[in-house]
Amino acid sequence: MIKFIFKGIIRDRSKSLIPVLVITVGVMVTVLMSGFLRGVLSDIVNQNAKLDTGHLKIMTRPYAENKDQMPNDLALLDLQDLREDIKQKFPNVLWTPRIKFGGIIDVPDSNGNTKTQGPGLGMALAILDTTSGELERLNLKKSIQKGRLPMRKGEIVLSDAYAEKLKISPGEEITYFGTTMEGSMVFQNFVMTGTIYFGSPLLDKGTFIIDIKDAQDMLDMEDGTGELLGYFDSKIYNDIEASKIANEFNSQYSHSTDEYAPKMVTLKQQNDLKTSLDVAESFNAIFIFIFIFAMSLVLWNTGLIGGLRRYKEFGIRIALGESKRNVFGLLLAEASIIGLIGSLIGSILGIGLCYYLQEVGIDISKDVENSTIIMPSIVRAHVSTNLFFIGFIPGLFSMLLGTALAGRGIFKRETARLFKELEV
Amino acid sequence: MKKILFVLLFCAYFSNDLSAQQSSKEALEIIKKVDKNMFSETQIITSEMIVYGKRKSRTIRSKGYSKGQQNNLTEYLSPEREKGTKMLKLDNRLWIYSPATDRTIQLSGHLLRQSVMGSDLSYEDMMEERKLSDLYNTKIVREEIYQGRPSWIMELTAFVDDLAYDKRILWVDKNRFVPLKENLYAKSGILLKTTLFMNIKQIDGRWYPTRLNYKDVLKDGKGTDFVILDIKFNPAISDEYFSKSILRK
Numbered sequence: 001m002i003k004f005i006f007k008g009i010i011r012d013r014s015k016s017l018i019p020v021l022v023i024t025v026g027v028m029v030t031v032l033m034s035g036f037l038r039g040v041l042s043d044i045v046n047q048n049a050k051l052d053t054g055h056l057k058i059m060t061r062p063y064a065e066n067k068d069q070m071p072n073d074l075a076l077l078d079l080q081d082l083r084e085d086i087k088q089k090f091p092n093v094l095w096t097p098r099i100k101f102g103g104i105i106d107v108p109d110s111n112g113n114t115k116t117q118g119p120g121l122g123m124a125l126a127i128l129d130t131t132s133g134e135l136e137r138l139n140l141k142k143s144i145q146k147g148r149l150p151m152r153k154g155e156i157v158l159s160d161a162y163a164e165k166l167k168i169s170p171g172e173e174i175t176y177f178g179t180t181m182e183g184s185m186v187f188q189n190f191v192m193t194g195t196i197y198f199g200s201p202l203l204d205k206g207t208f209i210i211d212i213k214d215a216q217d218m219l220d221m222e223d224g225t226g227e228l229l230g231y232f233d234s235k236i237y238n239d240i241e242a243s244k245i246a247n248e249f250n251s252q253y254s255h256s257t258d259e260y261a262p263k264m265v266t267l268k269q270q271n272d273l274k275t276s277l278d279v280a281e282s283f284n285a286i287f288i289f290i291f292i293f294a295m296s297l298v299l300w301n302t303g304l305i306g307g308l309r310r311y312k313e314f315g316i317r318i319a320l321g322e323s324k325r326n327v328f329g330l331l332l333a334e335a336s337i338i339g340l341i342g343s344l345i346g347s348i349l350g351i352g353l354c355y356y357l358q359e360v361g362i363d364i365s366k367d368v369e370n371s372t373i374i375m376p377s378i379v380r381a382h383v384s385t386n387l388f389f390i391g392f393i394p395g396l397f398s399m400l401l402g403t404a405l406a407g408r409g410i411f412k413r414e415t416a417r418l419f420k421e422l423e424v
Numbered sequence: 425m426k427k428i429l430f431v432l433l434f435c436a437y438f439s440n441d442l443s444a445q446q447s448s449k450e451a452l453e454i455i456k457k458v459d460k461n462m463f464s465e466t467q468i469i470t471s472e473m474i475v476y477g478k479r480k481s482r483t484i485r486s487k488g489y490s491k492g493q494q495n496n497l498t499e500y501l502s503p504e505r506e507k508g509t510k511m512l513k514l515d516n517r518l519w520i521y522s523p524a525t526d527r528t529i530q531l532s533g534h535l536l537r538q539s540v541m542g543s544d545l546s547y548e549d550m551m552e553e554r555k556l557s558d559l560y561n562t563k564i565v566r567e568e569i570y571q572g573r574p575s576w577i578m579e580l581t582a583f584v585d586d587l588a589y590d591k592r593i594l595w596v597d598k599n600r601f602v603p604l605k606e607n608l609y610a611k612s613g614i615l616l617k618t619t620l621f622m623n624i625k626q627i628d629g630r631w632y633p634t635r636l637n638y639k640d641v642l643k644d645g646k647g648t649d650f651v652i653l654d655i656k657f658n659p660a661i662s663d664e665y666f667s668k669s670i671l672r673k
Contacts, residue, residue: 062478073478073542106529114530175527177520182477183542184505187522187529220505260479 006337019335020342023399026295027346027391028353032381033287034390035354039382041280045237045273047200050137053270054229055237056093056245058082060260063226070100070226072181076262077224090245092233096132097225099124099215103178103186105158105208107168116166120158120206122176124215128152137231140196140209146170147194153214156190162206163195170194176208180220188218199377201365228262242266288394295398304406324411331407332400339399343392350391357381451562451578457601458594459555461630464657466491474649475543484541485653493554495666506541510671513551516586521671528671537588543648544617544640548588559584560592567598570605574598589616600624600631615641628657 009016049055059067063074076082083095101122109115126132127140127150135141140149145160147170156174158166168174169192176188190210198204216222230245232238249264268274317327361380469488474481484506490496496513500506508523518536521528531538536547556562560580567576580592591609596602606619617640621633632655639647664670 104529104535106527108527112526113528117529117535119535175522175525175529177529179539179542180505182480182482183475183539184482184503185509185520185522185541187525187527189525189527 009334009337009341016338016341019338019399019402020345022295022298023339023342023395024346024349026291026398027343027395028350030288030291030391030394031347031350031387032353032357034284035350035383035387036357036379036381037280037284038384038386039354039358040379041277042382043379045267045277048271048273049231049237049267051198051200051203053267053273054096054227055232055267056230056242056264057267057270058086058095058228058230058249058262058264059226061263062259064263064265067227070102072099072101072219072221072226073183074260075099075181075221075224075226076228077260079223079225079228082228082262086230086249089248090230093230093245094133094233095228095230096126096134097212097228098126099212099219099221099226101178101215101219101226103176105162105166106175106177107166107172108175116168118162118166118206120162120208121203122178122215123207123209124212125209126212127209128211128213133231143196143198145195145197147192150193150209150211153211154190155193155210157194157196157209158192159204159207160195160197161204162208163192165206168192176218178219180218181224182220184220186218188214190214201377204377230264237267239266239268242268288390291394291398295394295402298402300402300405328407328411331403335399335403336396339396342399343395346395347388347392351383351387354381354383354387358383448561448563451564451576452557454564454576454578454596454601455557455560455562455580458596458603459557461601461632462603463493463553463555466658466661468654468656468659468661469652470654472649472651472653473541473543473545474651475541476646476648477542478645482542489661489665490553491661491663491666493558496551496553497665497670498550511550512666512668512671514666514668516551518547518551519668519671526672528668539640544638544643544645545648545650546588549617549638552588556580556592556594559587565593570595573600573604575604597624597631602631602633617641618647627655630657 058076060074060076063071063076066074079097086093086095099122101124103120103122104117105120106117107115125134125138127134135149144157146163147157149157156176158168163169166174172192174190174192176186176190178186180186196209198207210218212225216224232241243266246264246266246269249262253261253263268277314327318324358381361378363378365377467488467490469490471486471488473484473486475484482503484503485501486498487501488496488498494513494515496511498511500509510521512519512521518531519528520531531547536551538547539545540547540550559582561583562578562580565577565579567574569575575595575597578594578596580594582590589608590611591613593607593609594603595605597604602624603619603621604624605621607615608617608619610616617638619639620637621635622637623635624631624633626632627634632652634652634655636650637647638650
């Protein structure tokens with residue numbers, strides 16, 4: 001029977017061409033948009049998690065309230081005790097300290113006077129501690145543009161654009177000038193070992209990286225850190241699990257009167273990511289709903305026109321004794337096959353385009369160079385298994401819905417009037 | 425009748441204008457007396473800056489040498505971390521020398537608006553040593569008793585462009601010609617900082633505040649205290665103190 005219907009569809013293209021085209025385009029657009037949106041969101045989440053938020057983050061309460069100001073005078077102290085405690089309680093999370101701080105990088109001339117200087121954002125990471133996973137997490141080895149990463153104390157890497165602005169090359173000595181946790185003046189010489197590309201315009205503008213131990217010594221933050229970031233062993237963010245851990249941790253300190261008690265937040269609770277992600281997910285759902293609704297209307301209309309064109313055919317088939325239910329059933333079977341073909345072609349095209357955008361991406365660095373949130377320079381689509389059905393099922397469903405609505409007329413035909421209608 | 429009315433209005437206008445001119449002249453005289461009290465051709469000050477941090481407070485002792493309105497050298501004496509650090513201001517340029525790194529860093533532009541050692545003072549504030557009468561138009565707003573002292577409240581509006589504060593409201597002691605309080609405003613009219621002048625003592629025949637509290641109103645906390653331990657007016661200071669070579673010595 002399917003073979004018979006399939007032959008009918010192939011031979012009578014007027015039956016199938018427009019619906020197949022409509023479904024193909026609709027499914028392709030849905031798959032492409034969904035893959036692209038998912039890719040962009042996933043890139044933003046990953047970029048934020050790696051560079052700033054972690055999957056979980058612990059700060060002191062007042063630091064959390066003012067974290068945009070990088071208030072290291074409100075930093076977490078007695079870090080070792082805290083780390084041991086949370087390592088035992090949450091063994092599936094890897095914790096790593098980070099300090100963010102501002103300051104000036106000053107490049108001396110041969111007399112030790114200022115040659116060039118510029119303000120920058122310092123990031124202190126546990127890069128000399130191989131167990132921290134920071135090198136792999138931030139893909140630092142591959143991000144090196146010139147020279148190498150710090151291998152010992154007293155070494156520093158700068159973002160490539162920042163180094164270019166300061167006109168310095170690997171091997172040169174530079175001075176950091178800033179303030180300690182308590183506000184004392186700090187001068188610290190470093191050897192610049194290389195330059196790095198973060199892939200985030202906000203960070204590429206003027207960021208430098210030193211080892212966490214150097215920062216702790218320099219900023220008088222012994223056994224302290226601004227932020228303690230947690231990453232799941234699975235490397236994948238799980239909001240339910242993260243919320244559970246954060247709630248459990250925070251409940252320990254809910255009655256604490258210590259002004260500087262630690263506070264844990266999840267990735268989604270930072271940088272307005274919850275709102276952004278929720279809005280984007282809603283947008284995705286709305287997009288699919290509109291697609292099904294619009295396509296159903298178009299296909300209903302196409303079905304009605306097809307039904308009118310095949311009015312005589314249905315009449316003859318009913319007059320010959322075929323049941324209305326059977327005619328309707330075969331119509332739906334036809335619709336299913338048309339929907340299947342359209343959805344299949346649409347999905348293949350959509351996934352193909354997504355794959356292209358995943359590999360090549362779209363460079364938005366110029367548009368986000370003044371962005372105050374961490375955004376990737378190149379946005380990419382993301383091909384995932386859900387793309388195989390996100391357009392496919394609605395494509396099939398809309399064709400069936402459209403045909404079912406259009407085919408209702410079959411049941412309204414009165415057999416007694418058929419011969420008159422058919423002018424037999 | 426019309427002529428009489430015209431003459432009366434004319435007289436009223438001019439007497440008003442004359443009184444405004446006299447008030448402005450009086451205000452300028454007051455500010456000049458304040459300048460005379462607060463400034464000297466040369467000065468050596470040993471002081472302590474108490475910075476009230478959120479977790480703990482720090483006291484930084486320094487010795488400052490100044491000559492004229494443009495040259496100033498500050499050497500930090502304690503704590504250990506700051507000891508030996510020198511700040512030299514020549515005209516509108518500022519250098520900071522750190523003995524730990526043997527580096528001299530020049531600060532300029534917006535970097536001068538950064539806080540000095542976490543205090544409520546910026547480098548720009550530390551550098552500003554010009555006389556008020558050379559920078560601001562003045563007028564007396566009203567008179568009141570402030571902290572038990574009869575005072576003028578004066579409004580100072582900048583007539584030069586390169587100032588950190590476009591407007592100042594100053595409480596001036598009517599008998600001692602010394603400021604008691606000061607509010608500093610941005611060009612937009614927003615209050616940026618307040619300064620309280622306390623422990624006013626007579627030193628070498630002039631009244632001088634020996635404890636000041638600077639408060640950046642945009643920051644939390646108690647502000648920064650500046651305590652003068654010792655001050656010498658018009659001592660002889662060698663020009664050597666105001667050259668870059670002094671930094672490494």
